[in-house]
Amino acid sequence: MGAIQPKVSEPVSDELVLVGRAKAGDVGAFEELVRRYDRNVFRIAQHITQNREDAEDVVQDAFLKAYNNLAQFQGQSKFYTWLVRIAVNEALMKLRRRRPERTISLDEEVKTEDDSVPREVADWSPNPEQQYTQAELRDILDRTIHGLPATFRTVFVLRDVEGLSTEETAEALDLSVPAVKSRLLRARLQLRERLNKYFRRRDRSNELQAKPSSGDGTR
Numbered sequence: 024m025g026a027i028q029p030k031v032s033e034p035v036s037d038e039l040v041l042v043g044r045a046k047a048g049d050v051g052a053f054e055e056l057v058r059r060y061d062r063n064v065f066r067i068a069q070h071i072t073q074n075r076e077d078a079e080d081v082v083q084d085a086f087l088k089a090y091n092n093l094a095q096f097q098g099q100s101k102f103y104t105w106l107v108r109i110a111v112n113e114a115l116m117k118l119r120r121r122r123p124e125r126t127i128s129l130d131e132e133v134k135t136e137d138d139s140v141p142r143e144v145a146d147w148s149p150n151p152e153q154q155y156t157q158a159e160l161r162d163i164l165d166r167t168i169h170g171l172p173a174t175f176r177t178v179f180v181l182r183d184v185e186g187l188s189t190e191e192t193a194e195a196l197d198l199s200v201p202a203v204k205s206r207l208l209r210a211r212l213q214l215r216e217r218l219n220k221y222f223r224r225r226d227r228s229n230e231l232q233a234k235p236s237s238g239d240g241t242r
Contacts, residue, residue: 041104046093051135053093057086060103063185064110070180071114072121073169081117085110100194104187111177118173167217175210182207 036061044052063080068081088109096105151164168176168184181192182203193203 169218178206179210
């Protein structure tokens with residue numbers, strides 16, 4: 024989908040300067056990090072929890088936890104990646120509390136036919152001949168993403184929606200790179216199948232609506 028673009032592009036050096044100032048007690052520097060990343064964290068949390076209020080709670084809890092644990096951030100990776108890891112954990116805890124009968128974890132291995140280095144999925148997007156506005160396509164894609172299992176949905180959102188690299192996604196989720204690639208492949212395949220079904224149903228509905236009435240209204 025051409026509309027999906029990475030959302031975070033600030034230089035790591037600038038980010039680390041702000042983190043260093045925040046560690047030294049500069050609250051304003053941390054507030055700048057909040058302003059820079061709160062929308063991204065909210066989007067991720069909402070995709071995982073599928074609930075706006077829960078997502079807002081996740082944002083607050085994630086930034087509070089990040090602030091209280093700044094000393095643990097060693098600067099070996101992007102602060103944003105570290106923050107996303109905290110936010111994902113908070114969001115998954117929300118899901119566990121909401122659905123205690125189900126265990127939701129990103130640590131569990133997911134087996135596929137090819138768990139080594141999955142092939143890239145070519146053109147999993149909807150048929151380009153479908154005439155939809157960008158807003159309609161975004162809404163369709165969002166609803167389709169929400170239908171994915173949490174394990175696959177989280178990987179897809181970080182990698183393909185938020186634009187993190189495979190390595191950053193693996194670090195944020197505490198997974199191996201092959202595991203991220205495997206789950207991303209499964210997520211893309213499921214999305215492609217779900218989108219194809221959606222558009223086939225839409226096509227059939229449009230065809231039925233376009234068919235003329237069998238009678239002319241006269242006797």
